[in-house]
Amino acid sequence: EDPDDSDLSFDVYIFPPDGEPYLAAAGTPDTFALVENLLYDRSYQWQVVVHDGDFTVFGPVWRFRTRPFPDHRFLFVRQDGGFARIYSSDEHDNAVPLTPTGVESWRPRLSPIRHLIAFLRYENLEPHLFVMNRDGSQARRVSPMPVSTLDNAQLDFCWEGDGQHLLFVRHDRLYRVRTDGTELTQLAVAPSGWVFTACDYSATTQRIVVRQMGSLPYQSSILLLEPNGTPLKTLVDDPPGSTGNPAFSPDGRKILYTQDVSGNESPDGRQFDARIFLYDLELGTLQDLSVEKTPGTNDLEPRFSPTGAQVIFTNTPNDGLSPRHIYVMDLQGMNRTLLFPEASMPDWR
Known part of the structure; x- marks a missing residue:
């Protein structure tokens, strides 16, 4: 007083x-x-x-x-000032930005041991693979050369089960690298006229699934590889319409991917009815999970929940201009629930 x-x-x-x-x-x-x-x-x-x-x-x-960083299970991307920005969140959308504004950062992937987040970011106008701590601090480049494909918006990569190595693609090559940028190893080469766009790794079966593209956006196939990159089996062989990047289930027995069942094959790659499919690798069966999808929209970017009992994915109108939203549903394609509005590229671990 x-x-x-x-x-x-x-x-x-x-x-x-x-x-x-x-x-x-x-x-x-x-x-x-x-x-x-x-x-x-x-x-x-x-x-x-x-x-x-x-x-x-x-x-x-x-x-x-200040209190410790929250133990969030979800990662995703939102647009902020015209740039893609990575966020961490709980299931109630209490989101925390991890990357700065004005820097294009996308495709976050939390490591299997939940200590680092890998993501893509432009450096010198070319996309590179980065890692950062879970709170967004100490971002550093991993890839010794640019990570690229025909359409960089479709680029995806994966962690190996040890949480110390990453797999990434560059044109027609698949590489393995340690998170400190060392131990770069070439694992596979795509057939002539094709490039890799994405990969995923199963720690349970120690197998790799890759998606490759031809010279046109609707030419694509999905292959199963041995851990050393040797081809095992073609799972999806260039069906009509575009496909989307594959993701393993936690037990490695199933994969998710998307396909535009409208069969549209226009040079701009537009999709009219992209749906999520569940492929059982042991039974060879295929199940359409987009049974509750709103007509005129696309289901994209599916990934399994940590338990394998649910699927997280992005839905957006097929006009290519409207906002994207992240939903979750069960393995029968039912109980579709909105999780994160105006968000895309989900990861759940």
């Missing part, structure tokens, strides 16, 4: 662990201040400066620590 009963005002200064001090509240009459955009699990200092119109008193410097 002021002995002269003068009106008091307060300045609140925040001292970040890394960075310059800043004024969080200036001349406020309140005895509290709301400070936003603090980093998780960081130690901060703060100080209050009191003014009564005649004198200024500097209070002691105090210290506080």
